[in-house]
Amino acid sequence: MxxxxxxxxxxxxxxxxxxxxxxxxxxxxxxxxxxxxxxxFADFDAFLAELVRDRIRRLDDQAAGLRAAAGTGAVADHLTAALLDVFGPIAVAVVSLVISRDGLRAQLRAGGSTGVPLLTEATALLASYLTAERALGRIAADADVDVLAPTLIGAGHLLFADREGTPPDAPAVRRVVTTVIAAVVREP
CATH class of the missing domain: 1.10.10.60 (Homeodomain-like)
Incomplete structure (x- = not known):
């Protein structure tokens, strides 16, 4: 049910x-x-909070797959694919929901969420991957993944935020990714 x-x-x-x-x-x-x-569920906000937590848990599988891809393929390709997954239509709608409902945000924060739930966890997903790539030398040793990850998420959110327009295609997302990581990527 x-x-x-x-x-x-x-x-x-x-x-x-x-x-x-x-x-x-x-x-x-x-x-x-x-x-x-x-x-x-205790009330409707409790239901919505559990819906958001369910979407957050789905990021765990994505995070494991992304970390496992470290050292293979192109960093920009992995980040582009991750942003396309993170900002799927349902996730964009869930972020809009979280932003629009004070009671829902209060429920999520009472459960330990910070920032904008779902976006915060997606940021951690990218930071984890970038850390793995940095350890492999494919990202500069002095790269600040704690700045790169939210920059990618913020830029991605701006690309996808228009629920009624056409979502950006992979080349548009990749262009943003390559611009953000240009100074730190160390791939041939």
Whole structure:
């Protein structure tokens, strides 16, 4: 039931944005009684917080795969692919949701999240990968990955933030990535 409710919430976010997301809309989309949501979650913000945490947990697999790719291929290609994954349509909608709901942010911060949840964890994902590449000598030893990672996430978010426009293509994302890492990349 939990996954069914999350799927319903994601469909509403994609179709109509965060303002359309209500407990009644979610349960109607999921095809269940309104009480079902409240049986599984303390309130609607608790449901939304768990939805965001679920999206954050999905980044863990991506982080492991990205770190495993360190030392192979081109750094810019890996970072471009990571940004394209991080800023998929659902993630962009979830970030909009987090930004628009004070109660949701309060729930997430009470659980230990900082900054803008999902973007903060995506930043950590990129920093982890850049650290691995720096250890392999493919990124300059003096590169500040704690500045590079949020710079990439911020630039990526600006590229993808327009939920109603056409998302940028891989070459546009790669152009941003190569510009940000140009001074520190040490690949042949």
């Amino acid at each position: 939990r996954e069914q409710l999350f799927g319903a919430a994601e469909r509403i976010l994609l179709r109509a944005g965060p303002n359309a997301l209500t407990s009644r809309a979610v349960t109607a989309e999921a095809g269940c009684a309104k009480g079902v949501l409240h049986r599984h």
